[in-house]
Each structure stands twice: as structure tokens, then as C-alpha cells.
Amino acid sequence: MLYKIGESPEEIFSTLKHELHRAALDKKHPFRFVVLSTSNFHGPDSRYVVIRAVNEHLHFFVFTDFRTEKVKAIQTHPMSSLLFYHPQKRAQVRIQAKTVIHHQDDLAQQYWKKVQGEARKAYHSILPPGAPIHRPDEAFSWKDTLEDASFFTVLELIPSSIELLQLNGLEHLRIRFNCSNNEWTGQWLAP
Numbered sequence: 001m002l003y004k005i006g007e008s009p010e011e012i013f014s015t016l017k018h019e020l021h022r023a024a025l026d027k028k029h030p031f032r033f034v035v036l037s038t039s040n041f042h043g044p045d046s047r048y049v050v051i052r053a054v055n056e057h058l059h060f061f062v063f064t065d066f067r068t069e070k071v072k073a074i075q076t077h078p079m080s081s082l083l084f085y086h087p088q089k090r091a092q093v094r095i096q097a098k099t100v101i102h103h104q105d106d107l108a109q110q111y112w113k114k115v116q117g118e119a120r121k122a123y124h125s126i127l128p129p130g131a132p133i134h135r136p137d138e139a140f141s142w143k144d145t146l147e148d149a150s151f152f153t154v155l156e157l158i159p160s161s162i163e164l165l166q167l168n169g170l171e172h173l174r175i176r177f178n179c180s181n182n183e184w185t186g187q188w189l190a191p
């Protein structure tokens with residue numbers, strides 16, 4: 001259980017923050033891989049991404065390539081959602097967030113320094129992600145220099161609402177936190 005009946009919204013929010021911060025620190029944490037959903041003119045789209053950092057305001061940071069479909073979707077529809085599930089604690093976390101694209105700015109430069117060696121190839125392919133190819137190995141070519149950060153992009157997700165569902169037999173616990181003026185307040189909901 002992530003939380004139990006009898007705990008206050010403040011206690012639950014504090015536990016939740018702790019677990020979300022651990023997602024970025026612990027490579028085995030179940031919250032490390034998260035479903036990021038975006039929408040475009042054709043409708044919704046979802047994919048897994050890695051949580052690379054979480055700051056003290058609970059902003060989430062994800063790395064990607066500027067040429068991906070998710071970046072195009074966010075450029076026109078900046079609201080997105082993150083969906084986590086912790087199988088051992090049987091808890092679901094749904095987050096609605098405004099997403100800011102950091103491309104060739106100070107924040108992207110700062111994170112680029114932390115991506116070292118071969119890991120940089122993930123943001124260096126010659127062909128853009130999603131380009132149609134005849135054979136898989138056509139895509140395995142990268143720029144000569146791994147210094148160039150021209151495609152490297154950091155997505156900053158700024159949550160406006162966080163909802164938790166704690167599975168618990170027939171007595172599930174559901175609570176939603178909304179953020180106003182940097183203050184989070186909890187509201188219990190029928191599951």
C-alpha cells in the first residue's frame with residue numbers, strides 16, 4: 001500500500017512526493033518508466049518515457065529528440081498526462097501537466113552535459129525518429145561528433161492535478177490533489 005485509510009491528505013501527498021522523487025534516482029523504481037500521453041489533431045497518443053529528474057516543485061523532466069511526434073504534438077497541445085503504476089504497492093498515479101519544450105536553451109544545455117558517451121547517440125541519429133526505412137539497420141547511423149546537441153530536447157512537465165488510486169480489496173481509496181499558487185490541496189473521491 002502507498003497509503004492507508006486514516007492518513008491525512010498531507011501525509012499522503014508527502015509519501016507520494018517521496019516516491020516520485022525516487023523514480024528519478026532509483027533505476028529499478030516502478031515509477032521510472034511512465035506513460036506520457038499527448039494529443040494532436042488526430043486524437044490521443046501514448047508512449048513510455050524515462051523520468052530523468054524531478055525538482056522540488058514536482059516538475060518532471062524527460063529527454064527526447066526534437067524531431068519526434070511527441071514534440072510536434074506538445075507544440076500545438078501543451079497539456080499532457082503522465083500515468084504511473086506501482087505493482088507492489090498497487091497504486092496508480094495520474095498527472096495532468098502543462099509541458100514546456102526546452103530545445104537549445106540553458107536548461108537543455110545543462111542536462112546535455114549529464115548525457116555522456118554512447119548515450120548521446122539516442123539524440124543523434126541521422127534519420128529522424130519515425131522515418132520510414134526498408135531495413136532496420138538503415139537507421140543505425142549517427143552524426144560523427146557526439147558534441148552537437150541540436151536535436152536534444154528536455155520536456156518539463158508542470159503538474160496541475162495529481163490523482164491517486166490505492167487498490168484495496170473492495171475499499172479502494174481515491175484522492176485528487178490540485179495545485180493553486182504552488183499549494184497542493186487534496187480532495188477525496190469515490191473510487
Ligand SMILES: Cc1cc2nc3c(=O)[nH]c(=O)nc-3n(C[C@H](O)[C@H](O)[C@H](O)COP(=O)(O)O)c2cc1C
Nearest residue numbers: 033047048049050063064065068069070071129130
Ligand atoms: C521503457 C521505455 C522507455 C522509453 N524512454 C524514452 C524516453 O525517455 N524518451 C523518448 O523520447 N523515448 C523513449 N522511449 C521510446 C518512446 O516510447 C517512443 O517509441 C519514441 O520516443 C517515439 O515516440 P513518438 O513518435 O510518440 O514521439 C522509451 C520506450 C520504452 C519502451
